[in-house]
Amino acid sequence: MQELWEGLVQAVQLILSFDPEVIEISLRSLYVSAAAILIAALICIPIAGLIHFNDFRAKRVLINVIQTFYSLPTVVVGLFVFLFISRSGPLGGFQLMFTPGAIIIGQVILILPILTGMTISALSGVDRAIKDTALSMGASGGQAIWTIITEARFAVVGAVILGFGRAISEVGAAMMLGGNIRGFTRVLTTAISLETQKGELVLALALGIILIGIAMIVNVIVNILLQRY
Amino acid sequence: MSLGRGNPAKRVFLASVICIILALSMVVAGCAPAPAPKVTDNKSAQSNAFPVMPGIPRFRVATTTSLYDTGLWNYLQPMFEKKANVKLDIFYAGTGVALQYGQRGDVDAVVVHDPAAEAKFISDGYGINKRSFAFNHFLIAGPADDPVGIKGLPPDQAFKKIYDAGKADPTKVKFVSRGDNSGTQAKEKLIWQAAGFKYPDIEKAGAWYEETGQGMGPCLMMADQQGGYLLVDISTFMAYKGKIKIVSLVDQGDLFLNVYDAIAINPEKVTTVKMLPTANAFINWLMSDEVQNLISTYGVAEYGKPLFSSLKGGACTEAGCPKVEDYTTPIQ
Numbered sequence: 001m002q003e004l005w006e007g008l009v010q011a012v013q014l015i016l017s018f019d020p021e022v023i024e025i026s027l028r029s030l031y032v033s034a035a036a037i038l039i040a041a042l043i044c045i046p047i048a049g050l051i052h053f054n055d056f057r058a059k060r061v062l063i064n065v066i067q068t069f070y071s072l073p074t075v076v077v078g079l080f081v082f083l084f085i086s087r088s089g090p091l092g093g094f095q096l097m098f099t100p101g102a103i104i105i106g107q108v109i110l111i112l113p114i115l116t117g118m119t120i121s122a123l124s125g126v127d128r129a130i131k132d133t134a135l136s137m138g139a140s141g142g143q144a145i146w147t148i149i150t151e152a153r154f155a156v157v158g159a160v161i162l163g164f165g166r167a168i169s170e171v172g173a174a175m176m177l178g179g180n181i182r183g184f185t186r187v188l189t190t191a192i193s194l195e196t197q198k199g200e201l202v203l204a205l206a207l208g209i210i211l212i213g214i215a216m217i218v219n220v221i222v223n224i225l226l227q228r229y
Numbered sequence: 230m231s232l233g234r235g236n237p238a239k240r241v242f243l244a245s246v247i248c249i250i251l252a253l254s255m256v257v258a259g260c261a262p263a264p265a266p267k268v269t270d271n272k273s274a275q276s277n278a279f280p281v282m283p284g285i286p287r288f289r290v291a292t293t294t295s296l297y298d299t300g301l302w303n304y305l306q307p308m309f310e311k312k313a314n315v316k317l318d319i320f321y322a323g324t325g326v327a328l329q330y331g332q333r334g335d336v337d338a339v340v341v342h343d344p345a346a347e348a349k350f351i352s353d354g355y356g357i358n359k360r361s362f363a364f365n366h367f368l369i370a371g372p373a374d375d376p377v378g379i380k381g382l383p384p385d386q387a388f389k390k391i392y393d394a395g396k397a398d399p400t401k402v403k404f405v406s407r408g409d410n411s412g413t414q415a416k417e418k419l420i421w422q423a424a425g426f427k428y429p430d431i432e433k434a435g436a437w438y439e440e441t442g443q444g445m446g447p448c449l450m451m452a453d454q455q456g457g458y459l460l461v462d463i464s465t466f467m468a469y470k471g472k473i474k475i476v477s478l479v480d481q482g483d484l485f486l487n488v489y490d491a492i493a494i495n496p497e498k499v500t501t502v503k504m505l506p507t508a509n510a511f512i513n514w515l516m517s518d519e520v521q522n523l524i525s526t527y528g529v530a531e532y533g534k535p536l537f538s539s540l541k542g543g544a545c546t547e548a549g550c551p552k553v554e555d556y557t558t559p560i561q
Contacts (some may be wrong), residue, residue: 092501199450
C-alpha cells in the first residue's frame with residue numbers, strides 16, 4: 001500500500017517537476033503510437049469499408065480471421081518485424097532496426113486487425129433501417145453510406161481509441177524493435193520495464209500513472225472533438 | 230439503386246474519408262506538442278524527410294545487462310558522444326543475445342563477458358579487436374538465514390549442497406538461473422560442471438531450479454522475493470543494496486573472476502556494419518586512462534567502494550586475468 005501511495009505522490013512530483021527526460025519519453029510514446037494509429041487508420045478504415053460494403057463468399061471467414069488476430073502477441077509481432085528489418089533481413093538495407101520507425105511498424109501491424117475488425121463491427125452496428133430510410137427519402141447510394149458512417153462515427157472513433165490504447169500500452173514490440181535506447185527509442189512502457197528491472201518500483205509506478213494520464217487526456221480531447229462535430 | 234451494387238470504389242472512398250478525418254483529428258489533437266526527434270548531427274549522406282527514419286549514423290553497442298543495470302553506461306555514454314561526436318546507442322542484452330545482434334550486423338560493437346563464447350565469435354570471424362577493460366567477481370547470494378548452509382563454502386561445493394537440498398525438498402529451496410545464454414549463465418554452467426554435474430541434468434532437476442530468461446536485475450529481484458539462491462556479479466548486487474534482503478554467502482573462488490571485454494564487429498564478415506573506425510576508437514577509449522580512472526571510482530560515493538575494478542596498472546592478478554597487452558595495446 002505504502003509503495004502505491006508513494007508511486008502516486010512521485011508521479012505527481014515527476015509531472016510537476018517537468019523532468020526533461022520524462023517529458024521526452026512521454027512525448028515519444030505519444031508520437032510513436034499516434035503515428036502508428038494514424039497509419040493504421042489510413043490502411044484499416046478503407047479496408048473495413050471495402051469488406052463491409054461488399055458481399056462476397058469468404059466474407060464471414062475473413063472477418064473471423066481478422067478477429068483471431070486480435071490476440072496477436074506483441075512479442076510475435078516484434079520477432080516477425082525484427083526478422084524483416086534486422087540488417088541481415090530482407091529489409092535490412094533501410095536501417096530501420098532500433099529506431100522509432102521500427103516501433104511504429106510493429107505497432108501498426110499489431111493494431112491492424114483490431115482496427116479493421118472493430119470498424120467493420122461499427123459499420124455493421126448501424127441499424128439497417130437507417131440506410132433504408134435514407135434511401136427511401138431519396139438519398140443516393142453515396143449519401144446513404146455517408147449517413148451510415150456518420151451514424152457509426154462514435155464506434156469507429158472508439159475503435160481508433162482502442163487501437164491507440166493497444167499501441168501505447170504495448171511493450172513487447174517496442175522493446176524488441178526499438179531496443180529501449182535512452183534518448184532515442186525509449187518509450188513509457190519500455191522505461192517502466194527497465195525501472196522495474198532496476199528495482200525502482202516507485203519510479204516505474206509513477207511512469208505507469210503518467211501513461212494512464214496521457215491516455216485519459218487523449219480520450220477526453222477526442223470526445224470533446226466528437227461532441228462538437 | 231441499392232447499396233449492394235453500384236460503384237464500390239466511390240462508396241469506399243466516401244466511407245474512408247470521414248473515418249480518416251476522424252482519426253486524423255484525434256492524432257493531431259494528441260500529437261500537437263510532440264516535436265520531431267532532434268537531429269543533432271547531419272554528417273550522413275542520406276537525408277530523410279520522415280523524422281522517424283534514421284538520418285544520422287548512430288554507433289550501436291550491445292552491452293551486458295550488469296554494466297547497464299548498475300548505471301555505468303548512463304554515465305559513460307554522454308562522454309563518448311561528446312568525445313567522438315557520434316550518437317551512441319546502448320542496448321542491454323545478455324552476452325548470447327548481444328553476440329547475436331553483432332552477428333546479424335545490428336550493432337557495431339559488443340561488450341560482453343563470456344570468454345568461451347567470445348573466442349568462438351572471434352574465430353568464426355564475426356568479431357575483431359577484442360580488448361578487456363574492467364573486471365569484477367561473481368558471488369552466490371541467498372537468504373540471510375541460509376537454510377542450505379552454504380556460507381563460506383567453495384562455489385562448487387555450495388552448488389552441490391543447493392542441488393541436494395533442492396532434490397530433497399523442491400518447495401523449500403530455490404535457485405534462480407538467468408537461463409538466457411548470458412555470460413553469467415555461462416559462468417553458472419562452469420560451476421555446475423566443476424561440481425560434477427552435466428548442465429542438461431540441472432535443467433531437468435526439478436521445480437527448485439528456476440530458469441527465468443531475464444536480466445541480472447530481474448533475477449536478483451526474483452531470488453529476493455522467493456528467498457532463493459543465485460549467482461550474481463558483485464557490481465549488480467551492490468547496486469541493488471537497499472532494494473533486496475538477500476545477502477552474499479559465497480564470495481571466494483577461482484571461478485568467480487569476471488572480465489568485461491569489448492569487441493568490434495568485423496565488417497569483412499558482416500558487410501552491413503560500417504563503423505569500424507568508431508568501434509576501434511570506442512574500444513581504445515575504454516582502455517584510456519580517462520575511462521579506467523572513472524571505472525575505478527564509479528559508485529564509490531554511493532556504495533563506499535567502486536562497483537567495477539579497472540584493469541589499469543595490472544590490478545587484476547589472479548589466474549584467468551587478461552594479459553597486459555589485451556588491455557593496453559591500442560587498436561591502430
